Amino acid sequence: MGVDKKVIKLVPYNDALKRLASVFCNEAQKHEIVSVKDAFGRILAEDIFTNINVPENNISLVDGFALKHEDTSSASLERPVRLKVVGKLYPWSSPTDICISSGQACYVTCGAPIPEGANTVVKIENVISYDGEIGLKHKVKPWENICLAGEDIRAGTLIFRRGEFLRPQDIGVLAGLGIKKVKVFRKPRVAIISTGDEIFERSRRDPEIIANNYALIISGLISKIGGEPIISDIAPDDITEIKRKISDSLNKADIMVTIGGCSLGEKDFVPDAVNSLGKPGVILHGVMIKPGKVSGFGMINGKPIVMLPGLFASTLAGFYLIFVPTMCFYMGLSVDDLLPKLKAKIGQDKQADERPYHVFLPVSLRSSNEGLIAEPVMDGPASLSRFMKANGFILLPPRKGLKKEEFVTVTLFSNDELFRIMSA
């Protein structure tokens, strides 16, 4: 029984990234205009400047009385100053609706404009109230309880930058500035194609079982970084079937990702399928990363396809080190823009790997009284259970070891990890 040995030439990781980036450098970036209400969690594709002052007028920060502070200079406990209340202003009033003269005051609700002539506001609880008049027992300083026009945000200010992720409060700010629509990056549709006789057979035998659970994980992670995942049917280890699944996805997706079938075994048909479907086909296959070295990348008729290995530790390493940069470049972002990072102290020594590989080191984060501690959670074969304990990874450059207590940058698997970081 003959078994052919295949060989791939491994490319240093930094070179692999350059090769990926160069594929997309001339691509038009994909944008769309959405209503501000629908922009939660989207990434801005434009800088945003405001053209109004916030607040538009000087406004009162309290419910109280607007008046001239000079009128209170003689106020005392024994001889309160009395002022005539000449009107009321509400937040939707105009400051020119009322003009205050000496000896007068105007009731202002919180957020109301300061009427012309007034230069301070006294809280309602600090006045004595008479019929149509108020009394003040204390001298008042100018501009008390007033927020000046433009004090919050001045017209012309750059308030959001291209590439920023929009949080709930950002949406409120945009809406508050009267901005109705924003330009955001289009969410790439990503087709996920699982391959492998094993999962194909399992799902055929019991259609209710979720045989391609790695696809489910990759799908969830893609949503978390702003893509729209589409889970495709499972392809068996058959080149015709793999080609058919990839062809189907070409029409539905912007980016494709395969799981499995890109190693060096006799049934690893994915690279051949990619090469036979269109030019240029496989651009990269084999990267000096550990694990995940058989990860690859290709282009079929202008659409990117990322090939991930089928063993989970390698699938995940390929996802973060090859797929995520691909999605960043596709969107016109920088390689690290989509993933949250935190600094932590490493919990134990980690010996340098001898080979010139970048090392994808999963770590579990623990919140101690003195900040975050990162504990390496695996350094061996694939294991779902150990990955459950991991919250992110450290990417070690070739031949870099770590000394206990050294500060490291941890890239979180997603921002959901915050719910799992344990307290000491």
Add this chain to the structure above:
Amino acid sequence: MGVDKKVIKLVPYNDALKRLASVFCNEAQKHEIVSVKDAFGRILAEDIFTNINVPENNISLVDGFALKHEDTSSASLERPVRLKVVGKLYPWSSPTDICISSGQACYVTCGAPIPEGANTVVKIENVISYDGEIGLKHKVKPWENICLAGEDIRAGTLIFRRGEFLRPQDIGVLAGLGIKKVKVFRKPRVAIISTGDEIFERSRRDPEIIANNYALIISGLISKIGGEPIISDIAPDDITEIKRKISDSLNKADIMVTIGGCSLGEKDFVPDAVNSLGKPGVILHGVMIKPGKVSGFGMINGKPIVMLPGLFASTLAGFYLIFVPTMCFYMGLSVDDLLPKLKAKIGQDKQADERPYHVFLPVSLRSSNEGLIAEPVMDGPASLSRFMKANGFILLPPRKGLKKEEFVTVTLFSNDELFRIMSA
């Protein structure tokens, strides 16, 4: 013109929390059963144990040949040991499909079970291949490249706890264990009712404008912590209209939250509306928190209603200090379960407040080379622009000051903040 002064009695924050908790202590918790595929981002309402080993059999971690390690004891560069290849096993094969005797080997793909009789696996790249035979130039150790049954997860293990938030990889683990459905907390539907003539008038004048932008922020934050927000129409400062909006929401929502109209001005009708709609009405109005002291809480016909002040700094403080605990208690969780927290060093001294108030101190987080630094971003009147810079808050107990470099616990506004934490 007469202006009535209203008075509320402020309750210490810890007492307010106890009062909230006691309202829900006899409530049945609300669960639902969902398909594992749909359980992303949901919170588990049950402990989950596995009843299978992962992997189920001893499996190969590589593409290679399973054999008896004893057969290789005499292998050398000059005289390779030759073994007869008697079959192939795939991941979906059974370990009893083939039985290895001395002098035999079996081709195994990555993930395939180890055939009976074999006790080690040699990688395909480390054998010489002949017609129907393989040659080995080196002695092989037992149990190389094999993952033992149950090595990843042993049957009977507690793998997830009640209250845990399900991340993408957790879904994959559940699916991989053959678990098809899980019990999760039902997402509470939360109606958000904005009140105020100002925003009512603005939205009437220009229906295209998003006048109730605070409602939009609160709505986004509610989604982030696992609720289903429903933004209601704006009510003007009119008790009949406010009652009508709250009544409408009673039918659609599990929890209600109002914004504005709960202060002490002449147009603050929300507490009266709550009291007139059902028993017991207002349970709490006025809390020793700064800002946000006029926040309140009530029950109308068994449904909780949280009253938030209308100035943004206070709205947000009331949201995190009163609304979020209400939602936790409603769901049967602990007060802090829904919000992510991180430790950080405070960037500057902060003087203690003299009054016995809990202080809600918004901070901006910055990732330095030595971990996170928290900088207080406001200590004065409301300002949307300053809140844009904040990523979370510190809750200071009464009369507690902070010394620069002291470690503090920062509660993030949501896990989205991770995308905004700046690098030094």
